[in-house]
Amino acid sequence: MNAIAFLKAAYIVAWVVYLGYLGRILLRMKRVEEEMKELEQSGSDSSRK
């Protein structure tokens, strides 16, 4: 491997890790929001009964 390959690998790994982590946070936020909505829905349904 030449030096340029190491340079490319370092930049690609950094971008993959950072964008992957950002995606993971956003996905978890979406899931928590959905779960919260479901919980509110089931709470209001049970109080009506």
Next chain:
Amino acid sequence: MKKLALISIPLTVALLAYTSYLALMVAPTEQTMGDVQRIFYYHVPSGWVAGLCFFINFVASAVFLWKRSEASDALAAASAEVGVVFCTVLLITGPLWARPVWGIWWTWDARLTTTLVLWLIYVSYLVLRRFAAGGQTQVLAAAFAIFGFADVPIVYMSIRWFRTQHPSPVMGGGENSGLAPAMLHVFLTNLVAFTVLGVLFVVLRYKLQMQEQALESAHAQMALKGVSR
């Protein structure tokens, strides 16, 4: 929060793309190492942000032990996780730079070893938070974080205290240290961009932590209601 994320995420990614362009295309080529030295513009800012996050974790943990506020505990959890992410990139880009320059991927010198220990400390902190059972997890984690932070100044000072394979500090390392003005400009721009990315991650992760805590207490309330009926 959604509006803030919609604006700040594309802006931060654009800023990082611009600073990467500066690092790869605009910064002058270093005479001894050649183009592979451009890893420096990602490696050092990643280390800086990791240290900053661990400092935030240290302060938030101390505040939690003092005031027992959920917000400071959430900030401590968020900053530790983000710090581990940046420290991971630091530990990957380091060997990728070392292999073509030193001829080896890794050596057990003081800087590299203390950095690996730092990463292990904060991974252990996250594992403790995730899997410890009982009501004292937050207190344990906060105490662990305060002791764990002791490694951060050791990592920083290791290249001053010991003779290492890792190079001496580029900035503030004595008479022969320093960067050419064109390199310094690119380096500082990358440092700002990585700091912005780190702050964005901590804010988003903090928000997520608070949401998860709210969800957990909502679940507990629902369970209590069920029991009381």
